[in-house]
Amino acid sequence: MRSPLGTFDDAAPASDRLADLPAPVADAVRDWRGDVPVEQLLYVDTEPEWADTATFVEHYGAELLATSANCVVVAGKRGGETTLAACVVPSAARADVNGAVRRRLGARKASFAPVDTVIGLTGMEHGGITPIGLPADWPVLVDSAVADLPYVLIGSGRRRGKLIVPGKALAELPGAVVVDALA
Incomplete structure (x- = not known):
């Protein structure tokens, strides 16, 4: 199958490659x-x-x-409570953690969540985190620029492999909210 992005020779429906995905991502695809x-x-x-x-782009x-x-996964803190949220932003930009993300979470303070925490709670690998298959109670904040892309390249949950999905599919994920200027 020809990939809608790049020159990847081996694009296949993710549902045919479940063995290549970590369990939570495979479950979400299934x-x-x-x-x-x-x-x-x-x-x-x-x-x-x-x-x-x-x-990657090199x-x-x-x-x-x-x-x-x-x-990226952000930890928002307010009154002793911590909320973890995923932020999906264009790769050429940075999530506005202390502005748009913090306000969206209603947090006093926001920062990137510790890597060990993210890996432990998601079952995914650092450098391959994907919004598909995250814990159901996490908000998924999707930058509107990403949601508007016909196809977007994202992590697969592992460092090996990527997913290519319509941007609107990310906006449909459980807990997803499309946010203007998240990055």
């Missing part, structure tokens, strides 16, 4: 309920040592930067 057909969620095999954005093509998104 149980997909969005308006976007599950067949439009694609998996492409990529080298794990090239998972980070700058290295090896797979600079044009992918415009259609890639990163998923």
Whole structure:
């Protein structure tokens, strides 16, 4: 199958590659309920040592930067309570953690969540976090620029492999909210 992004030779429906995904991501794909057909969620095999954005676009093509998104997990704190939330922003931008994200979470303070916490709670690998398959009680804040993309390249839950999905599929995830100027 030809990939709608980049020059990946081995694009396949993610539902056909469940063994390549960590359990929570595979479960989310298996149980997909969005308006976007599950067949439009694609998996492409990529080298794990090239998972980070700058290295990825260096090896797979600079044009992918415009259609890639990163998923970062933020911890918002208020009154002794901590809320974890995923933020999906264009790879060429940074999440506005202390502005838009903090306000959206109603937090006094917001910062990137500790890596060990994120890995432990998601079952995903650092450098491959994806909004698909996150804990159901986490808000998923999706930058409107990402939601508007016909297709977006995101992590697969592992450093090896990426998912290519319609931007609107991310807006349909459980707990998802599209936010203008999240980055």
